[in-house]
Amino acid sequence: MIDYVAQTGSTNADLVARLSGGEYLPEGYWLVADRQIAGKGRLGRSWSDGGGNFMGSSLIQRGPGDPPPASLALVAGLAVHEAIEGVFESGDSVACARPILKWPNDVLLDGGKLAGILLEMVGNAVVVGIGVNIVAAPSLEGRKVVSLADYGLSICRDSFAERLADCLDAEISRWRLGGLAPIMRRWQTAAHSEGTALTVHPPGEAPLNGSFGGLTADGNLLLRLADGAQRVIHAGDVFLKD
Numbered sequence: 001m002i003d004y005v006a007q008t009g010s011t012n013a014d015l016v017a018r019l020s021g022g023e024y025l026p027e028g029y030w031l032v033a034d035r036q037i038a039g040k041g042r043l044g045r046s047w048s049d050g051g052g053n054f055m056g057s058s059l060i061q062r063g064p065g066d067p068p069p070a071s072l073a074l075v076a077g078l079a080v081h082e083a084i085e086g087v088f089e090s091g092d093s094v095a096c097a098r099p100i101l102k103w104p105n106d107v108l109l110d111g112g113k114l115a116g117i118l119l120e121m122v123g124n125a126v127v128v129g130i131g132v133n134i135v136a137a138p139s140l141e142g143r144k145v146v147s148l149a150d151y152g153l154s155i156c157r158d159s160f161a162e163r164l165a166d167c168l169d170a171e172i173s174r175w176r177l178g179g180l181a182p183i184m185r186r187w188q189t190a191a192h193s194e195g196t197a198l199t200v201h202p203p204g205e206a207p208l209n210g211s212f213g214g215l216t217a218d219g220n221l222l223l224r225l226a227d228g229a230q231r232v233i234h235a236g237d238v239f240l241k242d
Contacts, residue, residue, distance in 0.1 A: 002030040002056075002161055009038035011057035012118060012129035019122040025059055028169060032056035032161050052135035053147070054160050060126045060172060067180050069126050071219045074187045075175045076117045076128050077105025079168040081190050084115065084132065084148075086163055091153040101191040103212075103221045103238050108192075111240060112137070112146030128168070134160060184215050197241035198223060200233055209241070 008014055011031045019025060036055045062069055084099050084107055099109045107115035115132040133147035134157060148155065155163075175183055188194075196212040200223055213222035213230055221233035 001026075001028065002032055002165060004032050004158070005034070007035040007037065008033045010036060010129075011055060012120060012127055013038070015057050015059060015127045016120055016122050019059070019125050019127070025125070027059060027061040027172075028165070030056055030058045030161065030165055032157075052157060054130065054132040054134055054157055054164070056161060056164075057127055057129040058165070058168060060128065062124045062126065063176075065176075067175060067183075068218060069121060071175070071180055071183065072126050072128070073104040073117070073119055074183055074215075074219050075171045076119065076130070076168065077101050077107070078183065078187055078190065079164065079171040080105070080115050080117060080130055080132065081107055082167045082171070083160065083164040086167075087148060087153055087155050087160070091155075093151045093153050101187060102240065103191070103215075103233075104219075107132075108240070109146050109151065112144035113140070114146055114148070130164065132160065132164075180217070180219065184219060187219075188214060192240060199239045199241055200236050201239075202233060202236040205236075 011033050014031055015025065033055050035051055060072060081099060081101050088098060097110050099107050099114060102108050105117040106113055115130065118129040120127045120129070133145065134155060135147060135149045137145040137147040137150065139145070192212060194212055194214055198210055198212055200208045200210070200221070202208065208223060208225070208231060210223040210225045210231070213224040216222060216232055221238065223231045223233055225231060
C-alpha cells in the first residue's frame with residue numbers, strides 16, 4: 001500500500017510518530033511525499049524538497065528468528081540499487097558507469113550520490129526512509145550529488161515508487177529466508193571493488209585512510225590500513241578517494 005501526500009516535514013518522522021503513538025502499520029506500508037520540507041539523512045543532514053524526486057518511507061516489522069536489524073541497512077541498499085538498475089536497463093543513459101553501492105547503503109553514480117537511506121527503530125519496527133534523485137540533485141556542501149535526469153534517464157515518480165516497493169519486498173523475503181551470507185555477497189557484487197581507496201570519518205575520531213576490505217560476518221565495513229592492520233567500522237561517513 002502506498003499513500004501519497006502533497007507535502008510533509010519528513011516521511012520518516014511521520015511514520016515514527018504514528019508508530020510511537022500506538023498506531024499499527026503493516027509491513028510494506030509506504031508514505032511518499034511530493035515535497036518534504038524538513039527531511040533528514042544520515043548523521044542529521046537535511047534532505048528536503050526535490051519535487052519530482054522520490055522521497056518516501058516504509059517499515060519492516062521484526063519477527064522472531066529474523067537476522068539482526070542492523071543488517072537491514074544492506075537490505076535496503078540492495079533494494080534501492082535494484083530499482084535504479086531497472087531504470088538503467090529500460091532507458092538510454094549517457095552515463096559512463098553504472099550505479100554502485102557505498103557502505104552502508106548510499107547509491108553512487110560517477111562518484112556522485114544518487115540515493116540515500118535512513119533507518120530508525122521504533123519498538124519492533126524499523127522505519128526505512130529513502131531519497132532518490134530522479135529529476136534534480138540537491139546541493140550538499142562538499143559533496144557531488146547527481147540525478148537520473150543528469151544522465152538522460154526519466155521515470156515517473158509513482159512508477160518508481162511501485163518498482164521500489166516490489167524490490168524491497170523481495171529483498172526482505174531473501175533476508176528472512178536465506179540469512180545474511182547471500183545478502184552480503186550480493187551487496188559486495190553491487191558495490192565498489194575490494195581494494196578501493198576510502199576515507200572514513202568515524203564519529204568523534206580523526207579521519208582514517210585505507211582501502212575497502214569487504215564486510216564482516218555481520219555486515220560492518222572492513223577498512224585495510226596502510227600498515228596492513230584491519231579496522232572494523234560500525235558507523236561513520238565513508239568517502240571514495242579520487
